[in-house]
Amino acid sequence: MRVPARPGALLRVSAVLGACLALLTTLLVTFGAGTASAHGAVSDPPARQYACYHRWPNGPTQQMATEDPMCYKAWQTDSSAMYNWNGLFREGVAGRHESVIPDGQLCSAGLAHNGRYGAFDEPGNWKTVDRPAQFTLNLHDQSSHGADYMRVYATRQGFDPKTQKLRWSDLELVGQTGRIATGSTTPVQVNAPGRTGHHVLYTVWQASHLDQSYYFCSDVNFTGGGQTTTTTTTTTTTSTTTTTTTDAPPRGCSATLRTTSQWNGGFQAEVRVTAGSAAVSGWAVTWTFANGERINSIWSAAATTSGTSVTARNVNYNGSLGAGASTTFGFVASGTLGTPSLTCTAS
Structure with a gap:
């Protein structure tokens, strides 16, 4: 004879099954999110979200408000943008960067992830790092995705990052690579002559593992510099000879x-x-x-x-x-x- 199950036992079994399903869901979400967010960012000169997190890993403080007001505003707008400094990307762009990412939204990758990074589109007194016209930009490729290519742009002389949102027409290509099978760091040689003062570097990283395009704004202060060239002209009655010599200081x-x-x-x-x-x-x-x-x-x-x-x-x-x-x-x-x-x- 079949004995009916007791209602209390059924409730306990249902509760156990429900708890197991909840735990499984939590694990899937947690590990899925971790995998999805473990990508990378330009670390040198640092992208805005990377810099705001690494300068202030403990979150907004009064010191940050005084010393780094743009990061302070970004932290207050959406702290997850800093904790997910390596997740600023779009999928399925297929190389159509200028048509997919609108003017004024370049630093947020077109308000990617429901606008999580929108604060980084805002003009203002972003902290800069000094760089000469020629230097090496480094991408921290945290998951070693590699690159189909990387492109680095610099704003043209006359652009004011303190008052203007970034547009594609403000940019000039100053460095690029082909396909790179990277380790943890990917260097790109940058050559941006004719610039002084505060500029924005805009890096497009086309990752190799999927059709994922990453977009980063870095703030630099171009200091000029470089080699000094002296030109001497000697004129005789029959010809003029010009000799150019370059002052090359000792290697250091x-x-x-x-x-x-x-x-x-x-x-x-x-x-x-x-x-x-x-x-x-x-x-x-x-x-x-x-x-x-x-x-x-x-x-x-x-x-x-x-x-x-x-x-x-x-x-x-x-x-x-x-x-x-x-x-x-x-x-x-x-x-x-x-x-x-x-x-x-x-x-």
Whole structure:
């Protein structure tokens, strides 16, 4: 004889099944979102959302409002734009960038993801980093998607990022690559002569794994510079001879270090290496830790230590730098960073 199931038992079974389904759904959403968002961004010079997160990883503060008002506004508008600094992309563009991304919405990829990044379209006093006319732009390709191509544009002289929203007609192509099978960092050589002051760099990264197009606005202060050319003209009764000589200073480089994040017992730092007025084929940066710091991991450089002294040398893809060009490497260390003095040696 069949015994009917008790109502209480059925309710308990239903509750257990419901909890299991909820847990499975949560796991799928969590891992799916994590996978979807783990892409990348231009890290040097930093894209606006990348910079706002890495300068202020703990969110908006009064100090941010005073020192970095555009990032403060962006954090308040949508904090998820910073926590998802690596998710600024559109799918299925198929190379039609100028027709899909409207003027005035270039920095947000046409208000991608329901306008999450819309604050980055706003003109204003965005913090800049200094760059010469020629330098190396770096993309942090977090998932090693690779690139079908990358294109870097710079605003034309006369464009004012403080008052004007970015349009395609404001841009001039200043760097590009073909297909790249990348590691964690993808360098692009930029040549943007004839510019001084605050400009916007606009990078289009066409990822190779899918038809995903990424769009990044970076703020730079072009400092000019470069080699000095002297022209001497000698005239005789029969001919005129012009001799041009270029002042080529000795090969050299400089390095600066900044902390990108810190926590109890450790920190992450970035070192920028910049060639002098002559190209270099390799570099090494040396410094001494004074507070017992210890490097746990390093990328885009190879480090050796001797006691408290550290020497970081270029790897195969970032040793050659054009005149005035830059590259970066980073590391995670334990301890509390002091104020080490860096020495850069070029070859």
